[in-house]
Amino acid sequence: xxxxxxxxxxIHKKLGKSRRLxxxxxxxxxxxxxxxxxxxxxxxxxxxxxxxxxxTTTNLEPKIVMKEYKNLQEVERCFxxxxxxxxxxxMYHQTDRRTKGxxxxxxxxxxxxxxxxxxTNTPFREIKDQLEPLRVNRIQVYGExxxxxxxxxxxxxxxxxxxxxxxxxEVLVV
Numbered sequence: 001x002x003x004x005x006x007x008x009x010x011i012h013k014k015l016g017k018s019r020r021l022x023x024x025x026x027x028x029x030x031x032x033x034x035x036x037x038x039x040x041x042x043x044x045x046x047x048x049x050x051x052x053x054x055x056t057t058t059n060l061e062p063k064i065v066m067k068e069y070k071n072l073q074e075v076e077r078c079f080x081x082x083x084x085x086x087x088x089x090x091m092y093h094q095t096d097r098r099t100k101g102x103x104x105x106x107x108x109x110x111x112x113x114x115x116x117x118x119x120t121n122t123p124f125r126e127i128k129d130q131l132e133p134l135r136v137n138r139i140q141v142y143g144e145x146x147x148x149x150x151x152x153x154x155x156x157x158x159x160x161x162x163x164x165x166x167x168x169x170e171v172l173v174v
Contacts, residue, residue, distance in 0.1 A: 119163055
């Protein structure tokens with residue numbers, strides 16, 4: 001036979017969090033369950049549905065706090081990129097200074113990646129794929145160093161323009 005305690009457990013399991021919307025009574029002697037919808041609780045739930053509370057210790061405007069909170073997912077994705085795309089791995093540097101330097105270079109790389117994405121409206125992987133074929137060869141001719149680049153594709157040229165980078169000369173004599 002079902003006990004009153006067992007009945008409460010089943011009610012809590014079935015209703016979950018929505019049980020706060022009901023006033024529930026169990027009459028064990030009559031084996032009856034009486035429930036009444038709590039209109040006040042229902043109205044409160046409707047009023048706050050889809051809303052959440054952000055608490056901060058800063059004096060920022062609420063709109064700015066909300067915007068930055070929503071950017072949190074982007075920040076988390078960036079740290080994932082640091083670990084994966086930029087291959088930030090445990091490095092076995094001999095000094096704290098070198099470790100900090102390594103992390104600084106990785107974070108700087110991430111910053112450049114995000115700025116490139118922002119200025120081109122293109123994911124970094126695509127930017128990288130478009131610029132990857134661009135090469136420069138160093139040639140020694142009669143004691144002079146000559147740098148010669150290969151041709152620039154239309155897509156790579158578009159990326160360079162969007163980033164405000166001048167087209168490198170085809171030949172550079174140093």
